[in-house]
Amino acid sequence: MTEPCDLSAVDLRRLIGERKLSPVELLASCLKRIDAVNGTVNAFVALDAEGALARARDIEAEIARGADPGPLAGLPIGIKDLVNVKGMRTTYGSLLFKDHVPDADDGQIARLRQAGAIILGKTNTPEFGAGANTTNRVYGATTNPFDPARTPGGSSGGSAAALACSMVPLAQGSDTGGSLRAPATWSGVVGFRPRPGAVAHERRALPLTYFAVQGPMGRSVADTALLYSAQAGSAHAGDPMGFPLDASGFADLTPAGLGGLRVAFSEDLGSAPVDDGIKRVFRARTGKFRHVFKEARDGHPDIAGVRDAFWVLRCVYYMANHKERVEKHRELLSPNIVMNTEAGYGMTLADVAAAEVAWRQWYDRFQAFMEDVDLLILPGNAYPPYRLDTGAPTEINGVAMENYMDASLIRSALTLTGNPVIAVPCGLDETGAPFGFQIAGKRHGEAELLAAALALETLLNADPEMARPIPDLEKLQ
Amino acid sequence: MTQDLCDLTATEARRLIGTKEISPVELLESCIARIEAVDGAVNCMVTRAFDRAREEAKVAERMVLDGDDLGLLHGLPIGIKDLEATEGVRTTYGSLIYKDNVPAADQGSVAAVRAEGAIVVGKTNTPEFGAGANTKNRVFGATGNPFAPVKTCAGSSGGSAVALATGMVPIASGSDYGGSLRTPAGFCGVVGFRPSPGTVPAEAKASALMPWSQLGPMARTVADAALLLQAQMDDDRRDPFSGLVDPRLFGSVDGLDLGSIRAAITPDLGCCPVDDGIRATFTARTDAFRGVFAEAQDRAPDFGDIHRVFEIFRGVTFVALHHERLKNHKDLLGPNVIDNTTRGLDVTAADVGWGLVEQGKLMRRFIDMFDEVDVMICPAASVSPFPHEQLYVDEINGEKMPTYMRWLAISYVPTMALACSCVIPCGVDHRGMPFGLQVMAPGGKDALVLAVAHALEGYFAGRPDFARPVPDLKKLQS
Numbered sequence: 023m024t025e026p027c028d029l030s031a032v033d034l035r036r037l038i039g040e041r042k043l044s045p046v047e048l049l050a051s052c053l054k055r056i057d058a059v060n061g062t063v064n065a066f067v068a069l070d071a072e073g074a075l076a077r078a079r080d081i082e083a084e085i086a087r088g089a090d091p092g093p094l095a096g097l098p099i100g101i102k103d104l105v106n107v108k109g110m111r112t113t114y115g116s117l118l119f120k121d122h123v124p125d126a127d128d129g130q131i132a133r134l135r136q137a138g139a140i141i142l143g144k145t146n147t148p149e150f151g152a153g154a155n156t157t158n159r160v161y162g163a164t165t166n167p168f169d170p171a172r173t174p175g176g177s178s179g180g181s182a183a184a185l186a187c188s189m190v191p192l193a194q195g196s197d198t199g200g201s202l203r204a205p206a207t208w209s210g211v212v213g214f215r216p217r218p219g220a221v222a223h224e225r226r227a228l229p230l231t232y233f234a235v236q237g238p239m240g241r242s243v244a245d246t247a248l249l250y251s252a253q254a255g256s257a258h259a260g261d262p263m264g265f266p267l268d269a270s271g272f273a274d275l276t277p278a279g280l281g282g283l284r285v286a287f288s289e290d291l292g293s294a295p296v297d298d299g300i301k302r303v304f305r306a307r308t309g310k311f312r313h314v315f316k317e318a319r320d321g322h323p324d325i326a327g328v329r330d331a332f333w334v335l336r337c338v339y340y341m342a343n344h345k346e347r348v349e350k351h352r353e354l355l356s357p358n359i360v361m362n363t364e365a366g367y368g369m370t371l372a373d374v375a376a377a378e379v380a381w382r383q384w385y386d387r388f389q390a391f392m393e394d395v396d397l398l399i400l401p402g403n404a405y406p407p408y409r410l411d412t413g414a415p416t417e418i419n420g421v422a423m424e425n426y427m428d429a430s431l432i433r434s435a436l437t438l439t440g441n442p443v444i445a446v447p448c449g450l451d452e453t454g455a456p457f458g459f460q461i462a463g464k465r466h467g468e469a470e471l472l473a474a475a476l477a478l479e480t481l482l483n484a485d486p487e488m489a490r491p492i493p494d495l496e497k498l499q
Numbered sequence: 500m501t502q503d504l505c506d507l508t509a510t511e512a513r514r515l516i517g518t519k520e521i522s523p524v525e526l527l528e529s530c531i532a533r534i535e536a537v538d539g540a541v542n543c544m545v546t547r548a549f550d551r552a553r554e555e556a557k558v559a560e561r562m563v564l565d566g567d568d569l570g571l572l573h574g575l576p577i578g579i580k581d582l583e584a585t586e587g588v589r590t591t592y593g594s595l596i597y598k599d600n601v602p603a604a605d606q607g608s609v610a611a612v613r614a615e616g617a618i619v620v621g622k623t624n625t626p627e628f629g630a631g632a633n634t635k636n637r638v639f640g641a642t643g644n645p646f647a648p649v650k651t652c653a654g655s656s657g658g659s660a661v662a663l664a665t666g667m668v669p670i671a672s673g674s675d676y677g678g679s680l681r682t683p684a685g686f687c688g689v690v691g692f693r694p695s696p697g698t699v700p701a702e703a704k705a706s707a708l709m710p711w712s713q714l715g716p717m718a719r720t721v722a723d724a725a726l727l728l729q730a731q732m733d734d735d736r737r738d739p740f741s742g743l744v745d746p747r748l749f750g751s752v753d754g755l756d757l758g759s760i761r762a763a764i765t766p767d768l769g770c771c772p773v774d775d776g777i778r779a780t781f782t783a784r785t786d787a788f789r790g791v792f793a794e795a796q797d798r799a800p801d802f803g804d805i806h807r808v809f810e811i812f813r814g815v816t817f818v819a820l821h822h823e824r825l826k827n828h829k830d831l832l833g834p835n836v837i838d839n840t841t842r843g844l845d846v847t848a849a850d851v852g853w854g855l856v857e858q859g860k861l862m863r864r865f866i867d868m869f870d871e872v873d874v875m876i877c878p879a880a881s882v883s884p885f886p887h888e889q890l891y892v893d894e895i896n897g898e899k900m901p902t903y904m905r906w907l908a909i910s911y912v913p914t915m916a917l918a919c920s921c922v923i924p925c926g927v928d929h930r931g932m933p934f935g936l937q938v939m940a941p942g943g944k945d946a947l948v949l950a951v952a953h954a955l956e957g958y959f960a961g962r963p964d965f966a967r968p969v970p971d972l973k974k975l976q977s
Contacts, residue, residue: 227856228859229858229863230709230855230858338851340852341848345852370847371811371815371850373848375815375818376819376822378709382705386737389736466742
């Protein structure tokens with residue numbers, strides 16, 4: 023039976039504005055859902071039910087007075103545990119911060135509050151967001167709502183699983199090598215990696231780099247765009263990638279005419295590791311709808327050198343962020359953090375310079391490729407979600423992976439471009455887990471990408487095999 | 500001779516072209532005459548494109564007479580730094596490796612100004628690949644300071660600064676990593692503006708994801724530099740930092756009250772070597788005008804270990820650009836390029852990681868200070884112009900400089916904090932050579948910095964000790 027918490031954020035906001043639904047009632051519905059399934063899924067790791075209730079009452083009163091409390095008024099939201107929320111335990115998934123309670127909100131949280139959102143709690147993440155999983159030694163593993171023996175992906179896995187179970191209508195995430203996209207794909211929800219700086223993040227440790235971006239997640243493209251409209255656009259002087267942007271229009275996009283779009287399809291960017299089963303599903307699904315576009319072709323820019331460039335730069339960033347921690351607290355840190363940091367120790371500045379050059383060349387090839395197409399569509403993940411007890415696959419199609427990021431090349435290659443990318447669900451894969459696409463747009467072309475994704479989502483949802491999958495909540499209770 | 504058309508400001512010349520009071524042809528001929536008269540003494544316009552310029556000036560004149568829509572820079576002669584590729588005009592990068600290089604196409608920054616009607620008269624000299632702040636190279640030799648040709652004009656946009664100071668062109672392009680738009684402006688008594696990253700896109704940078712090197716405008720006045728910047732600004736997909744152009748930069752630089760501005764004033768940014776004579780000049784000048792501001796605070800933020808940060812990222816840039824060349828053409832490379840690249844090869848990736856973190860910290864302390872001030876003011880350069888025989892400054896106040904770049908700390912520190920910074924002339928120093936000030940604010944505040952610089956320039960104009968110095972051109976002709 024559909025509860026208020028199962029409605030879309032867009033519908034909920036409308037009902038709240040029309041005073042047909044009370045934010046207090048919606049909050050109660052979300053809390054009830056969390057209570058029912060979070061024991062199995064472990065997506066929410068910190069909750070502020072009391073604070074949320076007070077806020078819901080305030081919003082309700084404001085609306086009763088005829089005030090406009092903002093585009094997200096009364097909507098509960100889950101915040102990834104890498105983001106500081108005032109007064110709310112924020113661990114970054116690390117034992118080093120297991121009792122950390124920030125005394126101030128990050129700028130993006132302050133903006134969400136201003137937009138009327140109700141900060142309900144924190145969603146789980148791997149330690150410091152490292153890796154495409156969601157498990158840590160503070161809270162344990164988050165499970166996939168479609169199969170609790172498997173991972174929901176990561177690092178925004180708590181947010182993705184919470185959305186899939188309708189614990190909240192909206193959730194925040196972040197993405198370096200694919201952390202908004204991978205968990206969205208494996209959990210059957212939407213994650214949007216915006217252009218760097220669109221959602222300013224003043225606490226970014228390495229403000230010169232644009233690997234890490236903040237972004238929105240939702241159960242639909244429209245919900246995701248609604249959240250994004252409230253997140254984006256406030257330049258913060260502390261984030262040199264930040265820029266002023268009028269994002270309000272993202273809340274009210276008109277779906278694009280698919281018949282006017284030129285689209286390139288690539289199952290693996292030519293040579294990124296992608297499981298054969300995923301490729302089969304990708305070909306079958308895209309085969310069902312590629313004719314709707316003005317132009318559909320198979321193609322991709324050349325990814326030579328991209329894997330190594332990403333790995334070197336990632337190691338530099340890991341050393342930057344974690345070297346001191348690894349030296350002092352090795353035993354408290356996850357193996358991914360230690361391995362990724364130590365992998366950089368033998369590298370030289372010349373390796374970094376070569377990676378910078380390779381990155382730049384890939385950036386150029388990608389932008390040139392996107393001159394001739396509006397969208398590039400790829401699989402959302404390289405393989406189906408893995409079992410928590412066996413861990414990430416060490417080989418794909420029989421080929422061994424050299425490191426834990428190799429299998430993410432299909433996503434990390436897009437990170438390096440800076441172009442906006444949205445992950446959109448598309449039915450189930452051959453293993454019964456959610457399957458989805460990554461859709462990359464043109465540089466700075468976020469509005470066009472979201473409008474195209476809106477239209478494509480409608481088309482996909484009309485076909486039972488391609489519609490967004492819904493987990494069986496009964497099984498999770 | 501100071502009444503020649505070539506001595507007009509760009510803004511005034513452009514206005515007179517629009518009203519048909521002067522012709523682009525006359526203006527160009529005046530510029531060419533000036534180049535021919537004085538360049539023998541200063542050697543700044545090292546490749547000349549007079550034939551094409553003359554053809555373009557005729558077309559420009561025709562367009563005026565026909566009542567066509569005219570671009571922002573219509574009919575204005577411009578000098579292009581020899582690090583920027585120009586279609587059909589030799590572009591050497593100051594390097595023997597490229598001494599006969601004639602590009603097939605303009606790079607974006609050149610195409611942009613030509614699209615707005617500017618006429619390229621020639622290429623201005625630069626040190627090899629822009630390395631270092633002494634404009635001399637093995638292709639063209641040294642560019643002399645118009646106030647004393649045996650001294651350096653600084654660099655790396657030294658040729659452009661000299662061309663402006665001597666009235667050869669009303670506007671010129673430059674670029675700036677550690678001060679290359681600012682130091683030469685300071686040494687030659689002109690204006691150089693380092694914009695925020697991406698404001699003027701550069702499509703061909705090897706390490707494009709590092710925002711240190713930036714293209715920008717040079718001119719004799721702030722308003723002229725702002726006019727050129729408007730033509731240079733663009734969004735180019737090949738420069739990851741380019742993007743939404745700040746619409747405020749299309750507004751006028753006029754109308755700001757200095758009385759509403761809170762200024763931080765510092766002779767040395769708290770961490771840079773500055774010659775005692777320059778320090779004394781700076782203090783005397785700022786003491787005399789600090790009263791114009793709403794508040795003047797003697798302060799600078801804590802820039803932490805910024806010299807090490809600079810050296811690490813300089814290493815990344817030089818190794819990215821020159822590692823191959825160092826292997827294959829070491830004999831053709833100059834000592835600065837070899838030194839910078841070789842030093843970079845000794846650094847680890849972990850050091851680069853450390854540099855990223857330290858840069859983030861120091862930049863945020865810089866930005867935080869601007870909760871309490873609007874702009875920060877410091878000297879344009881750390882020393883008075885020195886003989887160009889000397890490749891760089893190796894000692895300040897008796898203290899040995901550890902690298903060939905350290906004397907440029909006063910300008911590379913703002914770079915590492917991603918500031919935008921405008922150099923304006925402010926009289927002469929203790930040795931009678933041009934003295935300049937930097938006016939800066941955090942990245943994104945370009946319009947504010949230009950407005951404050953313009954207002955200060957106006958305040959200085961009426962005061963003999965503060966006004967822009969003008970070189971004695973007669974001396975340069977004899």
